[in-house]
Amino acid sequence: MQKENKAAANGFGKSRSGNGNEAALLALMEKTGYSIVQENGQRKFGPPPGWKGPPPPRGCEVFVGKIPRDVYEDELVPVFEKAGKIYEFRLMMEFSGENRGYAFVMYTAKEEAQLAIKTLNNYEIRPGKFIGVCVSLDNCRLFIGAIPKEKKKEEILNEMKKVTEGVVDVIVYPNATDKTKNRGFAFVEYQSHRAAAMARRRLIPGTFQLWGHTIQVDWADPEREVDEETMQRVKVLYVRNLMISTTEDTIKAEFNKFKPGVVERVKKLRDYAFVHFFHREDAVAAMCVMNGKCIDGAIIEVTLAKPVSKESTWKQHFNDQMSPSSENLLGFPNKENGHQKSLGKPASLSVHLNGQHSAGPLEFERCTYPFFPGRKLTPISMYSLNSSHFSSAAVHLDYFCNKNNWAPPEYYLYSTTSQDGKTLLLYKVLIRSIADGSESSFMPNKLCTTVEDAKELAAQFTLLHL
Template identity: 55%
Template sequence: MESNQKAGGDGLAGTQKEAALRALMQRTGYKLQQENGQRRYGGPPPDWDGPPPERGSEIFVGKLPRDLFEDELVPLCEKFGKIYEVRMMMDFNGNNRGYAFVTFSTKQEAKTAMKQLNNYEIRNGRLLGVCASVDNCRLFVGGIPKTKKREEILSEMRKVTDGVVDVIVYPSAADKSKNRGFAFVEYESHRAAAMARRKLLPGRIQLWGHAIAVDWAEPEVEVDEDTMATVKILYVRNLMLQTTEETIEKEFNSLRPGAVERVKKIRDYAFVHFTQREDAVTAMNALNGKLVDGSPIEVTLAKPVDKDSYVRYTRGTGGRGGSLLQTDYTAYTLGQVRVLQETVLVPEYLMYKSVVIDSRVEVTAVLLDFIICNKNNWGQPVYQLHSAIGPDQRQLFLYKITIPALATQNPNIHPFTPAKLCAAVEEAKVHAAEHTLQTLSLQTEGAADASCATAAAVASVAFPGM
């Protein structure tokens, strides 16, 4: 075994575990190597010929017993397909960190394994938590001057980082000649993106003399083809603020009168519901790129995502403290939720998410993101969610928040990190936002009772006279 780290445990148990691992490698011919806080089994297999498996072939396996290793996990996963690689995250004591990444030879094998292994009882009373893993190649970069064009941002990112493939920039909702203060930078590989993220961490590099904030971008949610084949709702973005629902309905009914069932507009994007899918597809192809009130609109099929099915983990940078948990979901059926009309509560890169404001999570987010930070020109806060396994083997969550313009000015408080670990993601988010607000000495009393108000009303509660 090509590792300086023991498999875990001492004495007879440790010896038996090492013997089991040696037997596994002799049977399969795979290598086992220790590197950067993780142990890599395979990658590639000894008989592999060709490129690595396509994206989507990797799954996240969580809630592992800390004394479980490849000799137990590999035979279980082999039942569902050929294993390309297993990466098990390790701690300094030789135990696993409670999770591993398993890459199969095909995307279909990964989907089958994910379905069969989620909630699988691997030991008495110990159920696995298995979901999709995303090999992320895209970074979110906040704090970019709003006057910069896409070509300028692309050129600047290529100067300071390697492997840049593309830059995605969205125009401001209020002024289409400006960007929204952030961009998404696509890299040629996950490794290139990870190296760039490390180089661009707050305080190390400024762009055009401005402090920036960098984090992994939310991966685009994948929806299976069968589900997408039933969608009859269009997502329309890059609308003018003054464009009305009536104008949108008229445009999308122009091809076949009466085809549109209803329209829901939120700030500069909208969802257009059709009675028939064929009419939705025809309208998408015909109207994508058309000028509406002087702005070229972008039209795509909305992505329906089941909240319970799409918990996704993004591949991290070597097992330091766990992976980044993606827990923001798409919900394109807006009739069942209440929506803030005056602003967009969620980060702009979650552009398919509807806005539910029935909890103080969203109210706190609007206070921090779109009132305080925008008002002070601080740049959009970056939320980074970390997870850990508690003493009782429950998963706990903690958000860290970085505000771009303050990161270099006040490094002693950045990132804003609350001391409390929370049992729920929503609780962790609101706790982190409240901690940040308190650290900034901002008055937030009354905000939790404003969940049915518009953004303007929330602002008046927190900042009378603003």
């Protein structure tokens, strides 16, 4: 009777359009011994009965997208239990009683979460309805922009500790051309997602200043997680903080010093590079020896490169449609309040292609603001911005390639003639993965009459098929 009252209080009767789904949820509670509580727009199943100690560590949770709106825990939990013991299942709910199309599943071990991703991504939950499953991370890192470039790491760290709580570390990258300065932005690591969320709330209004500068604050893009089994096979090193003038030959010679002939090749882009080794054990040994060494006057950072798979986070998130009213065609779930964080291009990116609107929501509305004389302008890199600042697919593709440590996209223009004599254009896009040397090409199946439309269409097509 107590469980029935608890179920009714949590609004189970609203599910499935009021068709009495509370009976199925009560049966699930009776069978598993788990409790179900609804609060703050989400329904929580768990933790397991008799659980003692802290929650499972970071990396044990997966994100589930594209859930049909009339599917609930009684169908979902048995599916996800196949991968391992569930600590907590959080289904995002509408006030109407329907689910919001996505959920978070926390397992008791990281291996179970990885198995869920491998076995349940693209699982057919209903005939013709496939769910998406990918890693979910408690984002504990904030991006802080418009920082004075002369400020050192220690100064930034001390200042952030003064104005926010729970600061663990500050990550600052040297300027590519002047190593005595920073790049005008930093990443601040907090001890928990809650601490980061509270700091963001305090700093986000846009009026907060550090050293007399109004700073930019947003969630940092989560670091891509690669399973341990894959990382055990990596034999490529990622080298950061190189001088612009340092050549690939110099890098190869420096990394060959500790053991001649172990480096297969080097690929350098701007102030970072990938060093490929013939054998993994030599790559690991070189990483230990070379990290923190000086090359051409710059102190370098050396780590194992993270491979990029075809089933990349981009593709999974691009296909996750959270809700019909979602403002983002591409979203990454942000655990604060159960809302998603924009990671990609806005759904309003709807370009005109030969006078026709591409499929998608309302046309992008350009926002402009008056520029007053005397207003201070700060030089920044495009790659330090949040991706929501981009409305062009071509710019977004370039940004995405940079974030994944790929070479910039290469565009190859082709033409043909229509029946009425018009010149029709088409771009082929080539994407090279620097880390493993692979390359992929993408070519849309439509022609355009202008170069701009052709390039935008090719970029959109590439983003959809990466």
